[in-house]
Amino acid sequence: MSRIPVNLRGPIETVQVSLTGTQRLSAIYHRNVAQRLVRALPLAEGESCQLECLMARARSVQWLSPEAVHRLYQLPRYPLHADDQPWLSEVLYQAALATPSATPYTGPKASWIVNALRELIEPSANEYPVVIDLPRRLRVSLEIARRAFSLAWPEAWAEHNLLVKYLVFIDAQPMRSATHQTTFGAVYLEANAAEDPLNLFLDLVHETGHHALALRDQFAGFLKNPDALSEHPLRPGARPLRGVLHAAFVLWRMAEALRRYDQVAPRGGPLDGHPWQTQHAELAEQLLAVLQRLDADAQWTDSGLALRRSLTENCQKIRSQVAS
Template identity: 40%
Template sequence: MPPLEHLTPDGSSSFPDWCRWGTDQLLADIRKTRGTDDADFGAPDLTEGIAHLEAARETLRRVWPEAALETDLLIRVIVYVQGCAFRSATLRQTFGAIYLGTSSVESTPAAFEALLHETGHHALYLRNFFATFVTNGDVVIRHPLRPDPRPVSGAVHAAHVLARMAYGLTRWAATPTAPPEVTARRDDALRRLRGTITALEPAAEWTDEGRRYFDGLLRWEKELTATHLP
């Protein structure tokens, strides 16, 4: 596989048009959500962020190699941006790229969590290309991953990525060298997963395949929560 690309909107010709289109879409969503006219994204210093990202990839290979392989297969470009308290995102139209804000690469555990999160979106986009999970995906509800109301289909994505984050962080937390931040992030992901499932259960209208998927996710959440949360 070719090496992972690292890009930032520095105004040079090395920042391709599709990246500019993607960051413009993200800015438009932020402005719509907040009702403000946030400034354009800036270009962060990549040195420390890339170091944390690469350390997170190595950790993922060690503690959950299957997830690391999935990331290596699906993610080809990392776009780093600074501003608007932006954390991370995936856009279907730029599949294969993930967009990371400075907070997502401020530490190795943060980058580890962001990789699990955004690779999860990629994986579920692929699954939903071949199978429909919900029949009322456009109905709007609230869930803990986003401050604004979002469609049921988005809440399914939230539950999916939170489950991956919680499980991956659990595996890392079980190693003797894991920093305390890993456990804190795992517990936060589990609490938000429980909240997202609580929002989905009365709202989502599942297909048969979607129901099987959700039942599996429920079992995963219950096992993790029973083991790691009071």
């Protein structure tokens, strides 16, 4: 998927939230995944009608579960078999229902989570550190963070609930939060850090930003040299430039969320008592450092130049507010 759909260049080439654009991009992406799964299903002769029915469903889905997205990435090693048809049929049936909002994962042990965590965290004695029964302090923190998110930036909050299906809380320090492309729709959050409402608020904004840029990247490459290594200003060692671009995108999203929060709830809001003003200034400084690194090393495509201009234009409000 590399061609930008008609009338969607604007939503792709901006750091801002375009909910209508995101809805269309998400539907196109998930329909593509669904159709590829259907094509990978081996059916015997005389079952073409069943295949046509499945394909018709695949063309109309609005979303897919992280499990289904992960299954696509598993195909090279683990092909689908004919007896996977009931599973795929149920996946497509569920995807025809209303898009669910982001919710903590409380289901059984899942292979898609296990596989993602193997790449996201260091191996440990606890192969499956998923927290199913959320402690009270974490539940309260989640409620406060959600309230702050929806109050500060309603459009981004709606985008969060469109793109993210599961909040997977894990007991696995030092990781704080993560997104993995192979389980698009799932956000992984370190449970202890998430007990702080400001941390959790920023992590929800952060990981929704990663989802939003990953979705855009399915349609438009922003860098000519995405795999080139660059010194990451916020992390030790060299990182691929695609990761530096992601850092710039999500840092702007977090700083913008706090700027908007300051406008609607400078006092008496859900984050009272938390140092969000200090955090805002730190995010603005980090964003400037990441942009300088990008400008030194990145080779931009046309879409990338448009996205970089959008970053420049939208950073002005943040810098002005920090300066004041």
